[in-house]
Amino acid sequence: MTERKREHFPPTLNTWIGAKLRDGTLGRGEVNRHVMEAYEGPLRIYLLGTSWRTLGEPEDIINGFLADRLDREEFFEKWRGSGKRLRHWLINALHFYLKELWRRDKRHDAASLNASADEVDDAPGVFDRELDRSWARSVVSAACRDAQATCQADGLEDHWRLFLRHHMDGVSYRQCAVEFGVDPKRCAVMVRTASTRFREAMQERLRKDGVPEVELDAELAHLQEVIS
Amino acid sequence: MSHEHETISTSGDDDPALHTLLEIARSQETRPTVALLNRLKAADGLNWLCEALARDCDGNAVDAEALLCTPDGDVEFLRTQYGVAKQCFHGARNSEERLRGLLWYLLIMAAAAAHHDERLSSQPAGVISNALLELAPDLADPWGDLLASGALAID
Known part of the structure; x- marks a missing residue:
């Protein structure tokens, strides 16, 4: 972690989420449930407003995304280093996940993937x-x-x-x-x-x-x- | 519950209730009425109240109870003092003076509405009555009752 990132260490990790993560498996489960409860809806609504919605059923995509990312041991550690709001960290992660889904779809070639990825990454503030x-x-x-x-x-x-x-x-x-x-x-x-x-x-x-x-x-x- | 309803819709466009709830969620410490409440709740709050009401906003000794809590108060005097109190509130040199101006401002509005059926402020009725009722429970009577009566007359 760079010094700059340390300065932006979200205080919340010293509070509720931080305390839960230190509790081990049970605490981690509680954090995951909180994330699913608090962010599933907004992420789904967000997805519906983008061209990515054609990738599949929004509910399935978001549930798949959360299951995949929340299962990763280092997920919250990386958020910790980002200095971002959790919702913004999740939206970035969602975009990576959507690109992964896109890659798995054999109908799309690399050229169209790059075009789509550029489109997404150009204006994160808008998203x-x-x-x-x-x-x-x-x-x-x-x-x-x-x-x-x-x-x-x-x-x-x-x-x-x-x-x-x-x-x-x-x-x-x-x-x-x-x-x-x-x-x-x-x-x-x-x-x-x-x-x-x-x-x-x-x-x-x-x-x-x-x-x-x-x-x-x-x-x-x-x-x-x-x-x- | 007799009024079961969804707290807030999770779809659709902007609505005033969402704005209101976000406003309520903000820290209230900097709001003038909260500052006045905190002053009144301080250890010397009652003394401060008595001193603040012993003189009008022009600095003249007055019987505030006779002036504000009965229909016998001079409504023309209230109209004039309303303007002075407002000026005192907005142009005060220190926080004590500002809170004193606010106190008089609210009490005068309440008295004019409760005893003279007169609305002195052009602000929306809901805003004024909310401000009066916010203070009423923490203000000793007859002032608490005056604010509550004024709020009801305006609402």
């Missing part, structure tokens, strides 16, 4: 942006599930329902208060509690993707910008 767009939606959805689970575990089901009614459905506090039979001030407190759970869940998801603590807000601003 990152496309992935970010679908990933933003996916990670928010996953964070909602996480937050809902922690609310349920702590007996805060109504807090979470109020959060959704107010922020997702756009129902006013006054109307929420009527629906839930609590006064508006209490409504505001309950929504604030659920908001905190959601914020924590979302930030934890970003940390697992390799976003350093000090860049969390900037990353969220970036995601807001790419979906606009």
